[in-house]
Amino acid sequence: MSTTPEHTLFSSLQQLALAVIDTELAAVAALKTRIDAHFVTACQRMLACEGRVVVLGMGKSGHIGGKIAATLASTGTPAFFVHPGEASHGDLGMITSKDVVLALSNSGETEEILTILPLIRRLHVPLIAMTGNPHSTLAQQAEVHLDVSVAREACPLGLAPTASTTTALVMGDALAIALLEQRGFSAEDFARSHPGGRLGKRLLLRVQDLMHRDPHVPKVSHHVTLAQALTEMSAKGLGMTAIVDAEQHVLGVFTDGDLRRALDKPLDIHAVRVTEVMTCPCKTIAADALAVDALSVMERHKINGLLVTEPNNRLIGALNMHDLLRAGVV
Incomplete structure (x- = not known):
């Protein structure tokens, strides 16, 4: 040949x-x-x-x-x-x-x-x-x-x-x-000398560095209707809203996924309360947790956002997958 x-x-x-x-x-x-x-x-x-x-x-x-x-x-x-x-x-x-x-x-x-x-x-x-x-x-x-x-x-x-x-x-x-x-x-020492690198971000960035705070946190009272919850979700743009009591303790969360499931049933969004269709209990994370741990929770439970709480379950922030993407954690 x-x-x-x-x-x-x-x-x-x-x-x-x-x-x-x-x-x-x-x-x-x-x-x-x-x-x-x-x-x-x-x-x-x-x-x-x-x-x-x-x-x-x-x-x-x-x-x-x-x-x-x-x-x-x-x-x-x-x-x-x-x-x-x-x-x-x-x-x-x-x-x-x-x-x-x-x-x-x-x-x-x-x-x-x-x-x-x-x-x-x-x-x-x-x-x-x-x-x-x-x-x-x-x-x-x-x-x-x-x-x-x-x-x-x-x-x-x-x-x-x-x-x-x-x-x-x-x-x-x-x-x-x-x-x-x-x-x-250690790996943490390496991360401190490479704060801009992927490893540095994964080992140094914490939830509190990325989370939305104060007026930017989507939240509604447990008394509101589904329509009012949807208004809050649209205004804050995180694809979810926390449902809290008078002391700001988290009772549950309502997400885009909950909305899709709710719309499969005949209901009046102006009459039904959000507590009837929210996810409860919901996944939360501490502010001092590593951002990579937040990513792990989201991936494990197939969710796109987390509420950030204090040890007493009081709401202090919110974090979603887009925040992690922008920070280079993902």
Whole structure:
């Protein structure tokens, strides 16, 4: 069977991509033997740091260094990235005697980093090097060296940093997660540093942050007719209204779903009282409950809104699915 040019191209590209993955998998697997005393010492220096972990790197190592700094910072280890070229032109002032420096260079001979090594030593800060050459100048001058060398790059020319940048990134992740565990960093801590993210919203936002309050809460007295309840529902636009007694205690709720069920029966909406067609008892939630818990209640009971009450069942707010959608909780 003859092969088409398209099939040949597909096969060639597929094989090249698989070769890259195999090369990088092997490079990452080789790191397992390098999680040793040097790695532990690097973690100890970072744990003992009273300032911040300052990450240095040029070129592709700089991109990886920026990612490592961001991962450290978001997992409980204060860190930031400094461009070595800028460091010798004023940015070195960002490094203090309480910091730890993590310098990345695959060759270990990056000129911009070597230029500022005397200044770093003068500050007496711990220097952790992450290189692909244990015999390099940077590796030899560092207090701790992390070996991220690779047998070969995934690039067929052996030129473009590929496997080497992957191993450096993985080693950085290993440092960050090891430190996270030692610090007892929790999901709530992560959420506090990511308040705008989905996890942050799910772990930090509470019902009281989203609920409708005071005049915006749909509510009617238990004496009113169904027609009056419908007027209140339309005015507040939440697809429901609470039915309360004189002390504002919740007696029940009337929703769009209750309306559909009520209209299946012959009734006079101007004569029947809302208490005859309301849902009672109804689902409520506390103001200090997490918004994600409110979502869970709505999904579990297949409802689109909740009344918010105090412990004595007094009405203080209302929340519906649209509020959760707008806040990014859903």
